[in-house]
Amino acid sequence: MDTTRLIIVAVGGQGNLLASRVLGEAALLAGVPVRMSEIHGMAQRGGVVESAIVFGDAESTIISDGEADVLVGFEPSETLRAVNKCNSGTVAITNLSPVPPFTVAIGKGVYPELDKLRELIRAKTSKLIAFDAVELAKEAGNVLAVNMVLVGALIQTGILPLSAENVKETIRTKTKKAFTDVNLKAFDLGFSAAEKA
Amino acid sequence: MHKLLTEDPGQKMLLLGNEAIARGAIEAGVAFATTYPGTPSSEISLNLFQMSQESDLYFEYSTNEKVSLEVAAAAANSGVRTMCMMKHVGLNVAADPLMTLAYVGVTGGMVILTADDPFMFSSQNEQDNRYYGKLSGLPILEPSSVEEAKNMIPYAFDLSEKLKEPVLFRTTTRINHSTGIVTLGEMKPRVTKGDFVKNPMNYVTVPAVSRNLHVKLLENIEKALEIADKSEYNFTKGTGKLGIICNGVSYSYAVDGVKDLGIEDKVSILRIGFSHPMPENLIVNFLKGCEKVLIMEEGEPYMEEAVKAFAQEAGLTLPIKGKSEELFSRLYEFDPAMVRERIAKYFDVPCKPTVAADTSDVPEIPQRPPNLCAGCSHRATYYAVKKAAEGMETIYPTDIGCYTLGFLPPLGMGDFLVCMGSSVSTSCGFSKATDKKVISFIGDSTFFHSGITGLINAVYNNHNFTLVILDNGTTAMTGHQPNPGVDMSNFNLSGYGRVSIEEVVKGIGVEHLTIIKPYKLRKSIEAIKEALNYKGVSVIISQEMCTLYARSLKQLKDRSYYVSDKCKNHRDCINEIACPAFNLEGEKVTIDPVACVGCMVCAQICPENAILPIKKKTG
Numbered sequence: 001m002d003t004t005r006l007i008i009v010a011v012g013g014q015g016n017l018l019a020s021r022v023l024g025e026a027a028l029l030a031g032v033p034v035r036m037s038e039i040h041g042m043a044q045r046g047g048v049v050e051s052a053i054v055f056g057d058a059e060s061t062i063i064s065d066g067e068a069d070v071l072v073g074f075e076p077s078e079t080l081r082a083v084n085k086c087n088s089g090t091v092a093i094t095n096l097s098p099v100p101p102f103t104v105a106i107g108k109g110v111y112p113e114l115d116k117l118r119e120l121i122r123a124k125t126s127k128l129i130a131f132d133a134v135e136l137a138k139e140a141g142n143v144l145a146v147n148m149v150l151v152g153a154l155i156q157t158g159i160l161p162l163s164a165e166n167v168k169e170t171i172r173t174k175t176k177k178a179f180t181d182v183n184l185k186a187f188d189l190g191f192s193a194a195e196k197a
Numbered sequence: 198m199h200k201l202l203t204e205d206p207g208q209k210m211l212l213l214g215n216e217a218i219a220r221g222a223i224e225a226g227v228a229f230a231t232t233y234p235g236t237p238s239s240e241i242s243l244n245l246f247q248m249s250q251e252s253d254l255y256f257e258y259s260t261n262e263k264v265s266l267e268v269a270a271a272a273a274n275s276g277v278r279t280m281c282m283m284k285h286v287g288l289n290v291a292a293d294p295l296m297t298l299a300y301v302g303v304t305g306g307m308v309i310l311t312a313d314d315p316f317m318f319s320s321q322n323e324q325d326n327r328y329y330g331k332l333s334g335l336p337i338l339e340p341s342s343v344e345e346a347k348n349m350i351p352y353a354f355d356l357s358e359k360l361k362e363p364v365l366f367r368t369t370t371r372i373n374h375s376t377g378i379v380t381l382g383e384m385k386p387r388v389t390k391g392d393f394v395k396n397p398m399n400y401v402t403v404p405a406v407s408r409n410l411h412v413k414l415l416e417n418i419e420k421a422l423e424i425a426d427k428s429e430y431n432f433t434k435g436t437g438k439l440g441i442i443c444n445g446v447s448y449s450y451a452v453d454g455v456k457d458l459g460i461e462d463k464v465s466i467l468r469i470g471f472s473h474p475m476p477e478n479l480i481v482n483f484l485k486g487c488e489k490v491l492i493m494e495e496g497e498p499y500m501e502e503a504v505k506a507f508a509q510e511a512g513l514t515l516p517i518k519g520k521s522e523e524l525f526s527r528l529y530e531f532d533p534a535m536v537r538e539r540i541a542k543y544f545d546v547p548c549k550p551t552v553a554a555d556t557s558d559v560p561e562i563p564q565r566p567p568n569l570c571a572g573c574s575h576r577a578t579y580y581a582v583k584k585a586a587e588g589m590e591t592i593y594p595t596d597i598g599c600y601t602l603g604f605l606p607p608l609g610m611g612d613f614l615v616c617m618g619s620s621v622s623t624s625c626g627f628s629k630a631t632d633k634k635v636i637s638f639i640g641d642s643t644f645f646h647s648g649i650t651g652l653i654n655a656v657y658n659n660h661n662f663t664l665v666i667l668d669n670g671t672t673a674m675t676g677h678q679p680n681p682g683v684d685m686s687n688f689n690l691s692g693y694g695r696v697s698i699e700e701v702v703k704g705i706g707v708e709h710l711t712i713i714k715p716y717k718l719r720k721s722i723e724a725i726k727e728a729l730n731y732k733g734v735s736v737i738i739s740q741e742m743c744t745l746y747a748r749s750l751k752q753l754k755d756r757s758y759y760v761s762d763k764c765k766n767h768r769d770c771i772n773e774i775a776c777p778a779f780n781l782e783g784e785k786v787t788i789d790p791v792a793c794v795g796c797m798v799c800a801q802i803c804p805e806n807a808i809l810p811i812k813k814k815t816g
């Protein structure tokens with residue numbers, strides 16, 4: 001089976017660990033070999049959280065620079081920061097709603113301009129899907145569903161060896177019951193946002 | 198029921214490496230487990246802690262790794278299967294009992310897990326603990342994947358019982374924090390009680406006894422060597438003449454690299470999973486079938502030294518390389534592309550280099566360093582101490598915990614740190630060797646871990662400094678584990694004692710003790726000033742629960758602050774305390790009402806009194 005490599009970057013608290021968990025469980029359900037790695041630790045202290053997920057026949061759990069087939073960024077400047085994981089064939093998906101790092105507030109750095117950011121990522125990858133996932137999460141009923149919005153967009157690209165039905169089934173069985181409906185709606189909204197992109 | 202207690206052999210589960218290890222321990226029938234939490238090992242103990250609450254497994258968070266290992270050693274010498282886990286530097290703390298426990302041995306299976314951290318994702322060094330195998334003479338096992346980690350734990354227990362020695366189980370962050378599909382196995386029943394059979398000539402390590410025990414240890418190493426030579430965890434893959442010897446995660450990168458390069462028929466890989474003692478016969482035979490050999494191991498040239506020595510002994514002259522400028526570094530961690538490229542280079546085969554996106558035209562993206570949480574009490578304490586010490590020339594020794602982050606600007610509180618507990622003892626040295634005012638910081642858990650002995654030293658040797666104990670009622674950094682000062686009813690647990698830091702400090706004989714509530718800034722600053730002016734050892738206990746923890750216990754009041762239009766844009770709030778709830782919207786300072794926990798610290802700093810509570814939220 002071919003190998004597909006996915007990197008997810010987010011800011012602590014954006015729920016990317018749950019997103020990777022859902023994708024991992026969906027792979028298990030679908031009989032797709034899967035391995036992932038993530039750096040925990042300071043996530044809750046506002047740092048960057050990166051997960052790597054490798055689908056298919058490979059032993060490694062981490063992904064080297066330039067070797068991601070897909071990059072999903074939960075925060076625009078973090079997507080740009082992780083662009084070194086991409087190559088000219090990578091598909092990038094990014095939320096466009098910024099969470100400026102604290103360094104910006106204390107005057108140690110300038111937040112990149114969103115248009116410029118999109119242009120840069122687009123130039124370095126084969127395709128960029130960019131939209132305001134927070135807006136869609138709110139529409140689905142909870143800002144915290146940003147992760148499922150982005151999972152929906154990711155599945156729409158068809159790059160992962162996982163079907164939408166599979167992932168939705170996992171959302172139904174593996175995420176908190178109280179959030180299932182919101183999560184599924186978020187997934188669908190993300191899915192159609194990517195269709196339109 | 199805890200998912201790791203599932204009785205369904207053959208079921209496949211997606212598990213974090215640390216969950217897989219905990220499951221492996223349960224399958225092995227572990228009945229007694231001790232730890233001091235430390236990343237990247239913490240989730241192993243967290244899971245065992247949870248499972249102990251619904252089974253007869255005994256689990257404890259011990260005060261430090263030395264204590265933890267000693268508690269475990271006694272259980273293992275009562276014939277009970279015992280596991281003791283810690284991060285790599287924790288084994289330094291436990292090294293004293295480790296070295297002699299290796300002489301004494303165990304009667305019940307004992308596994309000591311050390312979680313190494315190449316690249317130092319969350320550690321102060323990246324020491325390679327395989328050398329502890331060599332130093333102590335104990336066997337070492339090292340898994341290469343999450344699934345293997347689970348399966349290797351029962352093997353480790355069996356090995357320990359066969360050799361009557363503890364077994365060191367060495368992981369790295371990329372095992373602990375990787376996730377993979379694991380097939381559940383049978384669970385061996387737990388035997389929770391054993392017996393200690395007296396035998397002072399084996400157990401009381403006076404010189405005359407130890408002289409015999411050392412002989413026994415050396416014999417044991419010989420036995421271990423025989424087992425290592427035949428162990429299923431030391432295996433060869435492929436039959437080519439180009440040899441790779443590797444361990445741990447580098448095995449995964451090697452397998453992927455060889456496949457990507459399309460040289461599977463030319464290469465053979467010897468994977469070492471039982472790495473102390475190094476399987477000499479197996480390695481010599483492997484070398485004999487190779488034209489040249491590449492040794493791939495993160496960290497130190499531990500295997501390389503052994504392999505080269507074996508080759509020399511066997512009169513083999515084939516090229517063997519590992520650590521060198523053009524191949525592998527002793528620094529940091531490996532990655533698949535790097536390994537692939539080095540294999541190609543050493544074996545002289547073509548390799549299509551990966552072309553990563555060129556980032557030279559990407560403007561500098563503002564850094565996102567971790568920061569103390571919004572409303573973290575440490576921020577308040579640091580600010581108060583900084584204000585109280587204004588005008589003094591200070592040195593701030595710090596310690597290990599969330600509060601270490603206080604060394605970053607704008608707080609800038611933290612000047613020296615080497616290990617757990619070092620804040621207190623280094624204060625003794627700084628205050629004698631310089632004329633500066635020494636003010637050190639230590640968290641509650643770290644104080645219990647290894648701050649107390651330093652404080653006794655300070656009182657006894659009559660040192661002159663101020664120690665601030667940041668008591669936030671939990672071990673926050675590693676995920677809110679309890680410690681001896683914690684109210685265990687927060688965990689809905691009873692039957693625990695509770696040690697008062699205040700009583701300990703008084704009992705040690707500290708004559709100047711102050712307790713502050715750091716959110717009350719003005720009062721705190723006054724009290725701190727007084728403590729700073731005291732000649733001798735003064736201790737300040739700053740009491741306020743960790744915000745994140747309070748939030749998880751639902752003990753936070755629902756209240757937050759906002760910046761009213763009285764704001765004149767001095768930005769003292771941002772520039773002095775850097776609470777991450779602050780944002781700049783254009784030129785205007787705002788507070789994120791969701792992030793803000795209403796600690797009121799910024800409101801007390803604002804010279805215009807412009808920061809005000811949001812009127813009671815509805816609902």
Ligand code: SF4
Nearest residue numbers: 570573599673743744
């Ligand atoms: S987890 Fe607790 S102690 Fe750590 S930074 Fe957050 S509030 Fe502070």
Ligand code: SF4
Nearest residue numbers: 776793794796797799
């Ligand atoms: S009250 Fe001020 S310092 Fe405290 S959490 Fe809110 S914004 Fe941060």
